Amino acid sequence: MITVIGTGTGAPPSTRDAEALDAATLVVGARRHLAAARVPAAAEQVAMGRLGPALDAIEKARADGAARVVVLASGDPGFFGIVRVLAERFGADALDVRPGAASVAVAFARIGLPWDDAVVVSAHGRDLRTAVNVCRAYPKTAVLTGPGAGPAELGAELAYRSADRVLVVASALGDPERERVERLTPAQAAEREWDAVSVVLCLDESRSVAAGQRTVAGRHLGPSRWALDESAFAHRDSMITKFEVRALALARLGPRTGDLLWDIGAGSGSVAVECARFGAAVVAVEKTADGVGRIRANALSHGVDVHAVHGSAPTVLSQLPDPDAVFIGGGGADLPAVVAASARRARRTVVVALAALDRVPAVRGALTAAGFTADGVLLNSARLAPLPGDVTRLAAANPVFLLWGDRPVQAPTEGAVQ
DSSP states (O other), X not given: OEEEEEEOSSOOOOHHHHHHHHTXXXXXXXHHHHHHSOOOTXXXXXXXXXXXXXXXXXXXXXXXXXXXXXEEEESOTTSSSTHHHHHHHHOGGGEEEEOOOOHHHHXXXXXXXXXXXXXXXXXXXXXXXXXXXXXXXXXXXXXXXXTTBSHHHHHHHHHHHOTTOEEEEEESTTOTTTOEEEEEOHHXXXXXXXXXXXXXXXXXXXXXXXXXXXXXXXXOOOOSOOSOOGGGSOOSTTOSOOHHHHHHHHHHHOOOTTOEEEEETOTTOHHHHHHHXXXXXXXXXXXXXXXXXXXXXXXXXXXXXXXXXXXXXXXXXGGSOOOSEEEEESOOTTHHHHHHHHHHHOSSEEEEEEOOGGGHHHHHHXXXXXXXXXXXXXXXXXXXXXXXXXXXXXXXXXXEEEXXXXXXXXXXXXXXXX
């Protein structure tokens, strides 16, 4: 049996945990955990740096049926912790897990906020962009940090586009001498050097406490409906992506938590808002000042955060971080250039809605030239409309081409980690 003890967030070890440690023949943990624990003099100690050697040491010790292995971990080792790796290597039945308080729970406790409505994302050994996008999309996010993905890096990414966020940096939680909990702007966090950081809370304080009783933990359950009626958005002279088109566009874009999407030529921002309702971070590009105002008003009315950029594509696109997917609505003579610029940057998909048949070949050409697999449909729809005498007719909507390009998925190279 491998005993996994969560520690490091201030709670003293239980009598049962102390007994397991006293009887250990092998103790594995980070250097700070080994230094803080009362490890028997006769026990072998293995400091965890790379996981491979530590796991090999555990396997070697377990070959001796009399060995007693203890693994020390931070907080709750089943929450983005060592339990997953140990279970994959040795099986869940081989583990006796004794969790401590999760660092996220302790951090929220320090500032007196509930966290059942928070989104938790790990940047430890992972791409920071996912954590950045989650912080931009949600009003209450906890980020588990790591080397190269700490408060400074997170703050630098948020300072320009989400400067209204408050970062709460919780360092060395549970250490009576070193623990610090600080509130900063993203710009302030970016200017500091940090060490011993366990968790960063990213808050939109105007929306950080969800009202009412909750049943399901986590911020986002997904929208109950999508492809909302045009009446759900403020718009000008019917200049809005119709819900039939929006439904298929959303299906092709596939917005999800952790993604960043661009909505170019956003108009009313209906596509941007719907993508944000799915949990994606969204940038809406609009060339008219009144359009930018409508986008912000629509985002506010639907309770989502959309970053509206006033400017013309493709010029302003160079100022934006790379998106996962892009929606382009309408477009004039610059449309092929906008599609080409978007396709160079998009990690997954570009979707284009247009009415002009003459522009279809150029859009398809721009997608295929960028290495995308291009496809599309012509959408013809007719809605039910009332007639006098309590009868109904079909009112045809203007046909719309919806084209999309998907970046081919790269097959994993031989020997790559899956």
